[in-house]
Amino acid sequence: MEITFAGAAREVTGSCHLLHVNGHTVALDCGMFQGKRSESEAKNRTLPVTISEIDSVVLSHAHIDHSGRLPFLVAQGYTKTIWSTAATRDLCAVMLMDSAHIQEKDAEFLAKREKDFVEPLYGMRHAVRTMELMVGVPYNKPFDVVPGVQATYVDAGHILGSASVILDCTENGVTKRLVFSGDIGRSGLAIIRDPVCPAGADAVIMESTYGNRDHESVDGARAHLAEVIRNTAARGGRVLIPAFAVGRTQELLYSLNSLLREGAIPSIPVYVDSPLAIDTTTVFEMHPEAFDQSEDMVKKVKELFDFPLLHFTRDVEESKAINVAKGPMIVIAASGMMEAGRILHHLANGASDPRNTILVVGFQAEHTLGRRIVEKQPVLKIFGDEIPLRASVEVINGYSAHADRGELTAWINTVKSGSPKLGPVWLVHGEPDVQDEFKTSLSAKGYSVECPEPHTRVAF
Numbered sequence: 001m002e003i004t005f006a007g008a009a010r011e012v013t014g015s016c017h018l019l020h021v022n023g024h025t026v027a028l029d030c031g032m033f034q035g036k037r038s039e040s041e042a043k044n045r046t047l048p049v050t051i052s053e054i055d056s057v058v059l060s061h062a063h064i065d066h067s068g069r070l071p072f073l074v075a076q077g078y079t080k081t082i083w084s085t086a087a088t089r090d091l092c093a094v095m096l097m098d099s100a101h102i103q104e105k106d107a108e109f110l111a112k113r114e115k116d117f118v119e120p121l122y123g124m125r126h127a128v129r130t131m132e133l134m135v136g137v138p139y140n141k142p143f144d145v146v147p148g149v150q151a152t153y154v155d156a157g158h159i160l161g162s163a164s165v166i167l168d169c170t171e172n173g174v175t176k177r178l179v180f181s182g183d184i185g186r187s188g189l190a191i192i193r194d195p196v197c198p199a200g201a202d203a204v205i206m207e208s209t210y211g212n213r214d215h216e217s218v219d220g221a222r223a224h225l226a227e228v229i230r231n232t233a234a235r236g237g238r239v240l241i242p243a244f245a246v247g248r249t250q251e252l253l254y255s256l257n258s259l260l261r262e263g264a265i266p267s268i269p270v271y272v273d274s275p276l277a278i279d280t281t282t283v284f285e286m287h288p289e290a291f292d293q294s295e296d297m298v299k300k301v302k303e304l305f306d307f308p309l310l311h312f313t314r315d316v317e318e319s320k321a322i323n324v325a326k327g328p329m330i331v332i333a334a335s336g337m338m339e340a341g342r343i344l345h346h347l348a349n350g351a352s353d354p355r356n357t358i359l360v361v362g363f364q365a366e367h368t369l370g371r372r373i374v375e376k377q378p379v380l381k382i383f384g385d386e387i388p389l390r391a392s393v394e395v396i397n398g399y400s401a402h403a404d405r406g407e408l409t410a411w412i413n414t415v416k417s418g419s420p421k422l423g424p425v426w427l428v429h430g431e432p433d434v435q436d437e438f439k440t441s442l443s444a445k446g447y448s449v450e451c452p453e454p455h456t457r458v459a460f
């Protein structure tokens with residue numbers, strides 16, 4: 001039994017690990033590499049193995065850094081099953097189509113610049129074909145992936161439909177349990193259920209995005225959000241929130257809904273300026289089975305993602321109209337790391353106004369505009385123009401969908417509690433310095449930790 005770390009090894013994006021058991025190969029995730037275009041472009045176009053070698057794909061969740069290269073696999077000739085939870089499948093229906101659209105637009109743009117034809121990574125038809133291969137399975141119900149590998153999804157508490165995967169692998173009469181964490185969420189996040197930690201494993205592939213850092217509490221984040229909105233509204237400014245369309249946006253809407261109900265924030269217009277966020281909100285409404293039924297709002301309120309003064313703007317004209325509107329308001333727009341999407345014109349238009357606040361609620365990778373804003377660099381480059389950054393910048397990490405150092409440590413402690421003979425813990429999905437720090441901290445607690453370099457093949 002072996003594993004090849006084909007993506008998200010010593011970096012955060014491009015999640016993909018190949019599990020080799022019994023002469024079969026199973027891909028755990030097949031995500032897009034993001035970041036510097038010149039580097040990620042080449043990585044995204046390189047397959048870890050030939051298509052014919054991959055016998056099955058098991059997807060942990062719908063985020064593009066985990067699912068985004070599935071249509072590329074299909075474009076290269078993959079025709080076998082792609083497993084996911086039901087909600088992940090439905091989110092992918094929206095997200096992979098959106099990603100295909102971006103790939104096509106990108107290729108068009110590059111072709112114009114290079115004055116030559118550029119093949120998109122994949123197109124709409126590949127995203128559609130991918131959906132035909134996706135099979136949704138329930139949580140906590142084992143399913144056969146290939147002969148010798150049985151998988152079970154458990155709640156990862158990260159985004160709707162997200163899962164950690166328990167893989168029971170049998171080869172030559174020996175059965176071993178591998179746990180792939182996927183992205184681990186946080187307890188107490190709105191809407192979705194808390195992570196369920198699988199107790200017991202022989203080996204673990206574990207994410208480490210925030211392995212060196214502690215977040216503010218979920219309640220603290222909510223209070224901080226209310227304070228930022230009250231202060232900005234009092235100045236007559238706008239709160240500009242770049243947010244991942246999936247997860248963060250719905251969580252923010254849920255928080256704003258409850259803060260308004262309590263009278264903790266003034267009634268000012270809220271614009272959700274992202275067609276993708278609007279579509280994914282619809283998918284959320286389709287999957288109440290994945291909601292945390294112990295939450296008061298989930299139990300009592302029918303319209304979780306709707307309230308007076310909330311506007312969803314789908315077309316570009318409506319989006320542009322927000323820029324000329326007057327008075328305090330909240331604008332939630334894609335995308336996560338502020339590298340593309342409608343948030344760019346809101347930033348181009350609003351970053352120089354000291355009344356405004358840019359509220360960062362998600363992880364901002366190196367070399368992105370988002371990271372430069374978090375670092376409060378005095379001048380931003382947006383659409384080729386230099387924009388002075390005079391708006392205040394606030395960071396709320398409590399809205400992170402990722403577990404922090406303490407929560408990750410608690411997670412692995414629970415895995416260990418069920419298996420005194422826990423073997424290697426391979427850290428993936430983290431920046432190198434963060435991983436090194438987390439490795440040191442876990443090693444000191446007696447874990448056998450490794451941070452595999454890309455394309456390393458290990459046995460377990």
Ligand SMILES: [Zn+2]
Binds near residue numbers: 061063158183
């Ligand atoms: Zn994720």
Ligand SMILES: [Zn+2]
Binds near residue numbers: 015063065429
């Ligand atoms: Zn991820």
